[in-house]
Amino acid sequence: MLQIECPWCGPRDQSEFSCGGEAHISRPLEPDALDDIEWADYLFFRKNPCGRHYEQWCHIFGCRRWFNAIRDTVTYKFIAYYEMGANPPELD
Numbered sequence: 001m002l003q004i005e006c007p008w009c010g011p012r013d014q015s016e017f018s019c020g021g022e023a024h025i026s027r028p029l030e031p032d033a034l035d036d037i038e039w040a041d042y043l044f045f046r047k048n049p050c051g052r053h054y055e056q057w058c059h060i061f062g063c064r065r066w067f068n069a070i071r072d073t074v075t076y077k078f079i080a081y082y083e084m085g086a087n088p089p090e091l092d
């Protein structure tokens with residue numbers, strides 16, 4: 001089973017976590033100023049990279065805290081973990 005490292009609890013089985021999707025998507029500051037295409041882009045369209053993906057995770061069956069992670073979509077390997085609201089760590 002895939003192991004995910006909660007920043008507060010340490011490594012745990014994937015079954016204890018819930019993925020919240022892509023990280024770093026901010027709600028538009030002026031949603032009324034968006035046209036339909038821009039609004040649809042915010043609501044529905046997400047990156048689907050082959051490689052590093054920035055994701056939100058919640059330790060739902062543990063401490064229930066959210067954090068961000070960088071995961072390789074090819075190998076499923078988690079590359080880094082960092083707090084919500086923080087900038088991603090610099091990687092090679």
Ligand SMILES: [Zn+2]
Binds near residue numbers: 059064
């Ligand atoms: Zn935890």
